[in-house]
Amino acid sequence: MVTLRRFGQLFLVLITLGGIAAHAIAQDSDEPRTAIKMSAAEFEQKLRMAEAYEESHQPADAARVFGELYTLSPNDENVFDGYVRSLIALRQYSDAETIVQSRMQTDGSLDILLLSARLEAWMNNRPDALATFQKAEQQVNAKDCSGLFPIVYAMMDVSYNQDALELLDKMRKRSADDMDICSSEIAGLYLRLGDFDRASKEFIAILKSGEGNVGMVEQRLAEYITDSLSRTTVLSPLEHELIVATSDRSAEKDPKSAPGVRADLRLLAWLYGEEHNYSKALDVILRLDALEKDQQWGQGAELLQFADRARTEGALDVAAKAYSEASKRLAANNGQPYYVAEAQMGALKTWEAYFNTGVGSADSIKELVGKYEAFAASTPENDFALDALVHAGTLSYTRLFDLDRATKDLESVLNRAHGGLSVPVQKAAFGLVDIAYASENFPLAATRISAIERLHSQYRSSNEKDIADHLLYERALGQYYQANFDSTVTLLDSVELDPSCDYANDAISLSSMIQESNSKFDLPSLTLFAKGALAEQAHKWSDAEAAYRTIIDSEENAPLADNAALRSAAVLVELGEPQAAVAELDSMQMKMLTSPLLDVAAFRAAEITERNLHDTAAAEKLYEDFLERYPNSTYADEARDRARKLRGDAF
16 A cells, blocks of 8 residues: 555656656747647637737736746747736736746847836846946947937836936937937937926027028927917927027027027017917018028028918917018019019908908908909919909908909909800809899899800819809709799709709708798798898898897798798897897797707807807806707807807817
């Protein structure tokens, strides 16, 4: 019995030793041990499983499977990398370091050294981490800053920013071949350390090398100015340094005396742009442009480029001034007539956009129309002249309601175009149709539509289908204004069937409204609604209000009653009665409980309170009430933005 037991123990020892020997053989072999424990297919399946766990942010499961695979094939790169990543995600740095140290016996590459250094740092073993970083530096034996970047980035990864800074500074003193690259990285490290004054000095030093480095500096700064607070914190010291660097006016008289002055000014202008201080940016651009006299493009080009950016970013008043100044300098510099006209037209369009924000008075609009007309009369560039006349005619019609002046300007477009259906010609021709409807002159409108049809048949155009649909829609409007509703729907049929048409949605809306109300009982309200729409077109606000009021008061349950209330509110604003308009919209919330337009009415009430009554406190509350009652409305995002602005929220 004892002998048998000893034999059994010996047998177990032999099995164990055999397993150890097999394991050692497998470790020494170049072949993975998948053949011992699992097939290659099973191994691959397990690897995909581990990666899936990792991607789905389940590091514990990923580490478990990676660890199983590592015992089978420790030399597999995917397994090793995945196992280390998973252990790091679990903050099991000691276990990860054990595996990395094992790998270093056969792989002394820079990547493994830096991985080991980071792990030591994460375990708070600073002396060992720095020693390993030093080994990495000796291995790289860099001759310039760029060779040290892998080490520097690894140091930054573990917040050894000061050590990275010292390493780069040491290299900069040793080699001046890539001073700008060194300084850029050092400046970035100063930003990370919060030493914005020293970072600014580094950036100024880089700019002394020339304008070519401005983009590199801007890119580096952009990494650290993600919100208004960081912009102020990071850029203020640099702004001070740049103001000091560019304060010497002698440099502007003799640019050669200060090679870096253009670079400093260009960065200062960019900085003000990032701060959305476009007025200061324009002042700097004017100084910069003054230095361009001897350059390839001469004066004006810098201003024109800045004006485009300012207009795009909504600084309309500043953009208009920049365009005006650009046109003067381009003309004085014998610039090409095309670019002079482009700058002049840019200024006029930008002032128009500025006035359309509600700033412009009737006198300012009238003055702008005159400038458009004068520009068209003086410019040799006919395309710009036609565009200017279209804008003059459109403003005269829509903002001044001076139909004679609008007609004169738009007819001038047709006369100067010498045939064809260019975009300005199309706008002018259809604008004349609108004016005919506003004059309630239906024969004249039909004549002008026929004239467009003749042009359409004579000249090919890139948007022929759009023109044909537009013509049908204009004919339908004429029938609608004259209460010929069946003819209107027939004309709209082909327009609303073309989803790519610009007028498809308008056609669908008008056709649906007519068909919903074109019955024996609702026909009177439909006729009144069309009468009100024509009166609005003719700016006969009192007549329009009377038509809509009749529907609201006498046919409250008509399908068009809620639409009539919305239109009545709009007309009351035109009549100078915004308070009555808000009251009308509020009454919809109590009297028309089933209307699908209640959210529109609520939003319009808040909008009129804000823009016409100028009661910001009441408007803010109305927007907030709107969001509470209609959170899924298509106006919700706009209401939220307006409420925030009225509260003074910072963005």
